[in-house]
Amino acid sequence: MRTLxxxxxxxxxxxxxxAWASPAHALPSFARQTGQACTACHIGAFGPQLTPNGMxxxxxxxxxxxxxxxxxxxxAHAIAxxxxxxxxKTAEVDKVNSDRLNEASIFAAGRVNDHIGGFVQATWDGIxxxxxxxxxxxxxxxxxxxxxxxxxxxxxxxxNPTVQDPFNTxxxxxxxxxxxxxxxxxxxxxxxxxxRGLEHTVGGLTLYGFLDNSIYAEVGTYRTLAPRTQxxxxxxxxxxxxxxxxxxxxxxxxxxxxxxxxxFAVGLFGMNGGLHSRGAVDPATVGNFHDIGVDAxxxxxxxxxxxxxxxxxxxxxxxxxxxxxxxxNEFKANASYFYRNTxxxxxxxxxxxxxxxxxxxxxxxxxxxxxxxxxxxSWTPLGKEDSWMAPWANVRVGLQYINFQRLDGEGxxxxxxxxxxxxxxxxxx
Amino acid sequence: MHFPNSRSLAAAVFAASALAVTPFVxxxxxxxxxxxxxxxxxxxxxxxxxxxxxxxxxxLNGVNGRKAATxxxxxxxxxxxxxxxxxxxxxxxxxxxxxxxxxxxxxxxYDGLDDExxxxxxIAYLLSVK
Numbered sequence: 001m002r003t004l005x006x007x008x009x010x011x012x013x014x015x016x017x018x019a020w021a022s023p024a025h026a027l028p029s030f031a032r033q034t035g036q037a038c039t040a041c042h043i044g045a046f047g048p049q050l051t052p053n054g055m056x057x058x059x060x061x062x063x064x065x066x067x068x069x070x071x072x073x074x075x076a077h078a079i080a081x082x083x084x085x086x087x088x089k090t091a092e093v094d095k096v097n098s099d100r101l102n103e104a105s106i107f108a109a110g111r112v113n114d115h116i117g118g119f120v121q122a123t124w125d126g127i128x129x130x131x132x133x134x135x136x137x138x139x140x141x142x143x144x145x146x147x148x149x150x151x152x153x154x155x156x157x158x159x160n161p162t163v164q165d166p167f168n169t170x171x172x173x174x175x176x177x178x179x180x181x182x183x184x185x186x187x188x189x190x191x192x193x194x195x196r197g198l199e200h201t202v203g204g205l206t207l208y209g210f211l212d213n214s215i216y217a218e219v220g221t222y223r224t225l226a227p228r229t230q231x232x233x234x235x236x237x238x239x240x241x242x243x244x245x246x247x248x249x250x251x252x253x254x255x256x257x258x259x260x261x262x263x264f265a266v267g268l269f270g271m272n273g274g275l276h277s278r279g280a281v282d283p284a285t286v287g288n289f290h291d292i293g294v295d296a297x298x299x300x301x302x303x304x305x306x307x308x309x310x311x312x313x314x315x316x317x318x319x320x321x322x323x324x325x326x327x328x329n330e331f332k333a334n335a336s337y338f339y340r341n342t343x344x345x346x347x348x349x350x351x352x353x354x355x356x357x358x359x360x361x362x363x364x365x366x367x368x369x370x371x372x373x374x375x376x377x378s379w380t381p382l383g384k385e386d387s388w389m390a391p392w393a394n395v396r397v398g399l400q401y402i403n404f405q406r407l408d409g410e411g412x413x414x415x416x417x418x419x420x421x422x423x424x425x426x427x428x429x
Numbered sequence: 430m431h432f433p434n435s436r437s438l439a440a441a442v443f444a445a446s447a448l449a450v451t452p453f454v455x456x457x458x459x460x461x462x463x464x465x466x467x468x469x470x471x472x473x474x475x476x477x478x479x480x481x482x483x484x485x486x487x488x489l490n491g492v493n494g495r496k497a498a499t500x501x502x503x504x505x506x507x508x509x510x511x512x513x514x515x516x517x518x519x520x521x522x523x524x525x526x527x528x529x530x531x532x533x534x535x536x537x538x539y540d541g542l543d544d545e546x547x548x549x550x551x552i553a554y555l556l557s558v559k
Contacts, residue, residue: 035484040474053474056538066483067504213540261470303466304473385477 031391035066038383045341045383052258055166061141062117073110081424083180101126132234149212169295175334184418188360188368190317191289192271197241216254245274287321326355348374366409464554508534
C-alpha cells in the first residue's frame, strides 16, 4: 500500500512537472510538437478517434517530435452546443433544452523528453459550473530490440480505466466522441464501462508493451483516491465510489496491423475489482466485479480521401453484492465515413442487457436493459496541413441525435422522451 | 547434363538484366497522379512536400539530388548522417523498399513499401513536385 501511495505522489509530481514546464506564452499542441497536421493522428482531422499513426504516438508516450520544437505543448478546447431533449413536456425536461457552454478544457500535453510524456486535462463543467481534473495520462516509455523486433514498453499513470487505451473501442475514447452533458443514458454500466464512478476518482498504474507494431499487452491496477483528494481535484462530495480492493486488476491484449492504407485490430480486455463501502458510500452500490470483453476495429484510410472506420466491443460482467449475483452485457458498434477528413457521418448502436439486481437497477421490478442508435453529422473545415492557421486553429461543427429504443428497462414514451438532439461547435487551439 | 543453347542463354541473361534494372525502369514509368495518392497514404503523415516544412520526417521537397541529412532544422539520426547517401531515384527506391536495410539505425518508423509499382509512382510524384 505504501508503494501505491508513493506512486500516486509520483503521479501528482509528474502532473505538476508537465504543468510547470508549460510556458504561459505558448500554445503548442501535439501537432505543434510533431509538425504534423491533425489528420496524421485523428480520423476526421479532429477528436479522439486515432489513426494508426496516432495510436503509435500514444503508445510511444506522446514523445515523438519534429526535432525542433522547443516548448511544452499547451492546448485548450471548448464545446458549446444546443441540446434538445424530446421530453414529456414537463418543466423539468424543458429546463435542459438549452444552448450553453458544454465544457471547456485546458491541457498541459506533450513530451518532457524522449522517455516521458503525457497530458493533464483540467475541465470547466458548463453545467455544474466548476473546474475539475479531467483525463490524465502520464507515461514513462522506452524501446528496445527483442529478437530483431522493436518492443516499445512503458508505464502509464492515469486516472481513469481505458483512458490509456490506444484503440477507440473501449469506454473513454469510444463513440460518441462528444455528447451533451444534459443527455440521458443507461443507468447501468459495467465497472470498466464507467458504471461504478471510477472516472477521475482513481489513480492507476499500468505496464504495457507493443511488439513489432502488432502485439499489444497491458496489465495494471487502480486504487480509489482518498475522498478529500477527490474533492480537492474537483470531484463532488458524493462522487466517492468506495474503496477499491488491493486485488484490482486491469488487463488488455490486442493484435494490430497497420497496412498504411488500412488497419485493423482485435483484442481482449478485462477488469476485476472489489469496491468496499466507506464513509457515506451507499453499501448497495458496492460489490465485486469481474469484467471481460472483446473488441475489434477496422479502418480504411486509402489516400485519405475516403476514410471509413468500424469499431465494436462487447463486455460481459459478473457482479455480486449483498447476497445477489448477476450479469450485465454491453455491446457497442459504430461505423463512420469521412470525405477528405472534412465531412463525416457516423452511426452507432448500443445495447445493455442484464439481471435485475440492486447493482444495476434501483427498482427490482425493472430490468437494466437499454438500447438505441446514435447518428452524427460533422463538418471539420480545418486541421489539414494546408488549413488556415494550421495547426493552431481547429473546429468541428456537428449534429448528433440519440434515439433510445429502450432505456432502463422501459420503452415507449419514456425511452423516446429521452431522445436527444445535440448541435455543437467544438473548437481546439 | 543439359546445357542451354546460346539463344536461351542470351534470353536468360537479358531477363536477369531486365530484373536487375527493374527499379530504374519502374520509376521512369511511374505515374505521378497515382503516386500522389500513394504519398498521401504512405508518407504524408510524417513528410511534407512544402519546402522548409518538417514533420516527424524532413521535408521531401527537392529530395532528388540532395545529400542525406541536410534539411535545415531537422534532427537526423546519427546513422542517417553517416550514410553518405545522395538521394537519387534508385537510392529512394531502395530506401523506401527497406529503410532499415539501407540505413540501419535510422529512426524512420516505416517497414517499407513492397509494391514496386507503388514505389515507381510515388518516386515519379516526388520528382514532379517543384
